[in-house]
Amino acid sequence: MTALDLFDQINSAVLDLQGATLQTYGRSLRRLGQLLNHPDLFQINEGLTAGLNLEQFIEDGRKTGGSLVGSSVLQWPDDPKKQLGMQLLLVKHLAEDPQRAINLSHDFYYSGKKVISGIQTMTGQLIIPFVRDFKAYVRANGSTTVQLLAPPKSNKVFIVHGHDVAARESVARFLEKIGIDVVILHEQANQGRTIIEKIVANSDVGFAVVLLTPDDEGRSVGGDSLEPRARQNVLLELGYFIAKLGRGNVCALKKGRLEIPSDFAGVVWSVMDDNNGWKTELAKELKAADYPIDWNKVMG
Structure with missing residues (x-):
């Protein structure tokens, strides 16, 4: 085991996601999901997401859309803690199947005909602010220095x-x-x-x-x-x-x-x-x- 700052790796995954292409964004998104599922974050994550229903949240957002592409709006909870928890559930949901990011960005973060443009917009408006606020929350409520298994060394x-x-x-x-x-x-x-x-x-x-x-x-x-x-x-x-x-x-x-x-x-x-x-x-x-x-x- 090697002592590493978990958020250094999370920030690197987000940085890679910012510069990703349609062919590579999935790898960065999956890596981000793996880091957010780290055992040392389990207690924090459980506390943030208790009682939240992601499927209902997404469905309610889609109901707000009209005939215009990308007009749907996610209805975030007013409670900052519940909003952060819903963001956590959503990002982990996207990381489980990166194809979901294409669909979600089309519905809620539409940014022109290029698919990658929607993903980049979603990264800037959803994922980056989430990581910033999640980091602050963990530092205020838990430990930021965790033990990570060193990832396999690339050859x-x-x-x-x-x-x-x-x-x-x-x-x-x-x-x-x-x-x-x-x-x-x-x-x-x-x-x-x-x-x-x-x-x-x-x-x-x-x-x-x-x-x-x-x-x-x-x-x-x-x-x-x-x-x-x-x-x-x-x-x-x-x-x-x-x-x-x-x-x-x-x-x-x-x-x-x-x-x-x-x-x-x-x-x-x-x-x-x-x-x-x-x-x-x-x-x-x-x-x-x-x-x-x-x-x-x-x-x-």
Whole structure:
């Protein structure tokens, strides 16, 4: 058992839901439901939902609708505690079968012809406010630090890279050699998504390797000379994965001479040297992050 803040994981599930597509929202919604059903929340949940009838609540809401699509309005209880309890029942109801989210958002959170738009509207108007208020309620009435079984470690590793194709391929082939599933963004299907949506959709990994290679040049205003820098997308994705996975699950490999962002100064990175010593360093980091490592494959 590992001591974790339950609401860190709930917030991560909601963040994933915010950036989800029609193909991925179900996974995030189910994860949110699993967290809300955690045994340490059982007593709190029982107290909030006692005496509430979700089916009747939804049926009463549907009766308010007219001929206009999306005109139905949910009739929330006036009592804040009962309202929070009904929100809890509703979110858990949706998580049990994500198809319900499509139907419910069409009836009560209609936002145009795109199905995902309705789900995103429902996330913003129902799920995010609920999580905020539920967190405050639990903190006032129970414990927020609970014991969670650590989720199974993903065998996937996301490679963040710039223009250095040779460096990217070298790291990818090494990881595949030692039995790791590699995720490289441009190799994944676009499905009409923006870049950040695509990153979020493919970030269900347990570890990220960030290649800091001197692909760009820049200087501060009034600076004397241009300095080699990593590409801006690499730095953005570095920050994203540190926030999502934690620093212990992100390894930065620095190749050549380049400027390191001031916010990242002091954080240890590994040098991607020509004698392949970086492979051992990367394997050590993966081992520390609970990835199974066969040292014969690393050294072979």
